[in-house]
Amino acid sequence: MAVTGKTDVVDELRALGHFGGLTFELLVKLTREELRRFPALTSDPVSTHEDYVSDFFAARGKALTAAALLEAEDDDALGRMFRRWVRNWLIDLHTSTAIGALRDRLEKRLARDSHFERAPAEHHWGLAEGPSDAGCNDVAALTTVARRVHVTFYPESPGGKRRAQLGKPGELEALLSELFLAAQGSLHISTLVAVLAHRFPHVLDPSTVSTDEDVDAEAVPAPELSPLGEMVQQEEHQLLDSLARGAFDRLSVEERELVLVLDDSKAAAQTLGLGRSATAIRIRALKSKLIEIAGDEVTAPEVLRRVVALCAAERRPQEPSIMDASKLVPSLHDGGQNP
Numbered sequence: 530m531a532v533t534g535k536t537d538v539v540d541e542l543r544a545l546g547h548f549g550g551l552t553f554e555l556l557v558k559l560t561r562e563e564l565r566r567f568p569a570l571t572s573d574p575v576s577t578h579e580d581y582v583s584d585f586f587a588a589r590g591k592a593l594t595a596a597a598l599l600e601a602e603d604d605d606a607l608g609r610m611f612r613r614w615v616r617n618w619l620i621d622l623h624t625s626t627a628i629g630a631l632r633d634r635l636e637k638r639l640a641r642d643s644h645f646e647r648a649p650a651e652h653h654w655g656l657a658e659g660p661s662d663a664g665c666n667d668v669a670a671l672t673t674v675a676r677r678v679h680v681t682f683y684p685e686s687p688g689g690k691r692r693a694q695l696g697k698p699g700e701l702e703a704l705l706s707e708l709f710l711a712a713q714g715s716l717h718i719s720t721l722v723a724v725l726a727h728r729f730p731h732v733l734d735p736s737t738v739s740t741d742e743d744v745d746a747e748a749v750p751a752p753e754l755s756p757l758g759e760m761v762q763q764e765e766h767q768l769l770d771s772l773a774r775g776a777f778d779r780l781s782v783e784e785r786e787l788v789l790v791l792d793d794s795k796a797a798a799q800t801l802g803l804g805r806s807a808t809a810i811r812i813r814a815l816k817s818k819l820i821e822i823a824g825d826e827v828t829a830p831e832v833l834r835r836v837v838a839l840c841a842a843e844r845r846p847q848e849p850s851i852m853d854a855s856k857l858v859p860s861l862h863d864g865g866q867n868p
Contacts, residue, residue, distance in 0.1 A: 557582050559615055656709045
């Protein structure tokens with residue numbers, strides 16, 4: 530395929546085999562741009578965008594360099610790859626940071642209210658006048674209980690001058706009381722955080738990070754379930770469908786064909802029209818790309834299965850897929866290195 534775009538940065542990367550001045554300058558520029566989507570990160574006066582670049586490069590630099598050397602044809606393609614990797618890393622960082630902040634704020638609310646007290650079990654909280662033994666920690670069931678309690682949400686003010694706030698005085702405490710009553714005992718702080726994260730996903734704020742690749746997903750009909758089960762499962766399906774559609778849209782037509790024969794090197798070579806060695810390189814590159822765009826280890830297996838289904842649906846009916854989606858899952862742990 531002929532390359533028509535500029536290749537100054539790509540040429541430097543290929544010549545050196547690692548990041549040089551132009552490559553690093555591009556990474557800094559794109560990281561600064563992507564950070565604008567994450568006011569919760571940029572509000573920290575201690576960390577500069579150079580700090581985030583350094584942390585990103587320490588975490589992903591080696592893998593990104595390898596992927597860029599395999600895939601990037603010109604500077605535009607390289608920029609799109611860098612932006613995608615940086616954005617995904619920032620989303621993960623933002624979510625983990627938001628979870629930690631939510632936990633800290635929640636423990637402070639529990640500690641200052643006399644209705645609650647620490648339970649004997651480590652990191653457990655309960656009602657001061659209730660049972661102290663560990664109670665039911667079914668997050669899905671407790672999330673349903675939490676949805677029945679009204680809690681006013683005050684979003685973060687423009688410019689981040691005021692943080693997002695959960696509840697008028699007493700509202701969050703009322704919700705926590707209902708959770709302890711439903712659990713019939715104490716709950717680990719991580720269980721409480723998980724329930725609140727499901728009940729108030731906007732507190733974590735990853736959905737406010739707009740991306741060009743975002744695609745609305747339709748809910749997948751649930752089997753015969755209780756209203757609670759339907760609500761929880763619908764949210765899970767929507768998330769997985771959205772992740773899978775986003776990953777699918779980032780694959781080229783050729784890559785979608787290759788996904789269907791990824792576990793058959795002979796069929797892959799026929800699909801690509803390449804020799805054995807060249808095919809192995811393309812397979813490794815595609816596995817690395819799939820790992821990068823499929824999400825974390827919790828969601829990735831199901832996301833990959835859905836991506837395979839989308840690829841199979843796009844293929845003509847007379848060309849059945851021989852791909853077993855489960856074969857993609859082990860590659861999550863080897864970085865996509867095994868062809």
